Amino acid sequence: MKEAPIRSVSGIPVLVCILGAIALAVWLLVAALQRGDGLGIGIAVLAILLLLVACGGFYMVEPNQAAVQSLFGKYVGTVKDQGLRWNNPFYSQRKVSLRVRNFESGRLKVNELDGSPIEIAAVIVWQVVDSAEAVYNVDDYESFVHIQSEAALRAMASSYPYDQHEDGQISLRSHPAEVSLHLQEQIQERLAKAGVDVIEARISHLAYAQEIAQAMLQRQQANAVVAARTRIVFGAVSMVQMALEELQKSGAVELDEERRAAMVSNLLVVLCSDRAPQPVVNTGSLY
Known part of the structure; x- marks a missing residue:
């Protein structure tokens, strides 16, 4: 069921007219009682x-609010005009807020793509854009938004790994923008029939579950150490190669294969060591 606008009457003029008519009717009643006129x-x-029944047609519509009108269970239309309004007194109204709202899901415990348990939570910003669908397509649209958002978050978290294992792979930790966009699309798909527009969906909490957090931290530290050592060794080999090429070009020192190997070994020890080297001064001959 799609939203359909319906016209309403400004309530202030109608209220003045009804109050005046009630005053006139009361005066006529008093006059009829004095005359003893039964018909009057x-x-x-x-x-x-x-006139008292007509007073039941007044209702208030606040800014960014819609009043869904129905007549004996049949949807009539939606009024979005602000202020005091008046419609058929037999219409029933249900107010729906059109303001932008947000909520944070609870911390959900799910298994990511590799099967490791993680904790994840998200902030969802949403807004009702079709009041008729929000009222008539679901029982409670606010509860529907919360439950479906958490279901979409669980499905999204299980489709990505926590950490990036290879270049170009999307993971929960390394690609927050892509993951948030996917989450927003998943939630929007689930909430389309409820007349709700998902403005933004962002992960607010992401961590390994407590039972494996320490082990995963050690693995991350080991990976970081291996990556750092790999970079150091690559740089050291490049520097040694450059030093040997410069010595060969300048011809300052002639080294045979054995002393070249010793020089390479010493340079690699100095460049790759995690501590500052201790210099040794040779006061004798060159060799």
């Missing part, structure tokens, strides 16, 4: 009752 009394009482 009946007409005046009927008029007062009809």
